[in-house]
Amino acid sequence: MYTQAMDIPDESGKKLASVSNAPSEQEAAFEARIEADGRIEPQDWMPEAYRKTLVRQISQHAHSEIVGMLPEGNWISRAPSLKRKAILIAKVQDEGGHGLYLYSAAETLGTSREQMLEGLHSGKAKYSSIFNYPTLNWADVGVIGWLVDGAAIMNQIPLCRCSYGPYSRAMIRVCKEESFHQRQGYEALLVMMQGSEAQKAMVQDAVNRLWWKCLAMFGPPDADSPHSAQGMRWGIKRISNDELRQKFVDATVPQAKVLGVTLPDPDLKWNEARGHYDYGQIDWAEFWNTVEGNGPCNKERLATRVKAHNDGQWVRDAAQAYARKQQERAMKEAA
Ligand SMILES: [Fe+2]
Ligand SMILES: [Fe+2]
Secondary structure, three states, X not given: OOOOOOOOOOOHHHHOOOXXXXXXXXXXHHHHHHHOOOOEOOOOOOOHHHHXXXXXXXXXXXXXXXXXXXXXXXXXXXXXXXXXXXXHHHHHHHHHHHHHHHHHHHHOOOOOHHHHHHHHHOOOOOOOHHHHOOOOOHHHHHHHHHHHHHHHHHHHOHHHXXXXXXXXXXXXXXXXXXXXXXXXXXXXXXXXXXXXXXXXXXXXXXXXXXXXXXXXXXXOOHHHOHHHHHHHHOOOOOOOHHHHHHHHHHHHHHHHHHHOOOOOOOOOEEEOOOOEEEOOOOOHHHHHHHHHHHOOOHHHHHHHHHXXXXXXXXXXXXXXXXXXXXXXXXXXXXX
């Protein structure tokens, strides 16, 4: 799904300002490529801090896709119809695919998948804080599609132009799939809003609980995002957190009107002079508390993820045994 603005530092990220002692022609070539809006490829020289920033961002993004499967996966067995079940299975499977693309993109930077998974499973690595909240009713699944995938699209469209080639190319396909995710969520909510009063109340309740968390997905305000400026200079990040958040609010307010729900913000109103909607204060203390591991579902999500990984050990063992056998056979034939 889903990046929040992925500049949430982890342990390794704190050492970001490492100074490169690479030969200056290589550095100049890198800078010139960035300046010309070209792409950096895995075999190209790159500053260590650029590499580290990308590994952190892409792996956090991959983790978010994988952990993001959990809150919705909980509803596959409880979807209200065969049609909704088929759509939800397809969506959750897409998210798994996004995670795998992104781990592969991060591996081109020299970090192994085992290292990245170890970071996730030990709690050192971050993932989007939105998935540490529960999905309490069926409308949550629709709201995740509409708002969470909607916020993810807003974040990820500019990443299609990211300066790192493998990441930018992965994002092109991912964004197409996210667009389907957003639409299926919105359509499911439109149907519920034509239903009973109880169904309408479920939609409103889900919007009330998730709206502010979605605004926080864009990451801390620009003034508190020291990594963002460097990310912009390197062409990794193209649009700032606050600008993306504003675009999301402006795009979502008319959609909420069509749907017939209220967005839970008394300060939300059109500002003629700015040409944008004004909105209220995000609770950043709550956001950081959740990022730090203390949200309502952090422990449960991580435990489920670790269990799924351990339960899948036999599949990885079998795949490796099969690959070994194929290789041995090929070598015998070649001999
Ligand atoms: Fe998605
Ligand atoms: Fe995704």
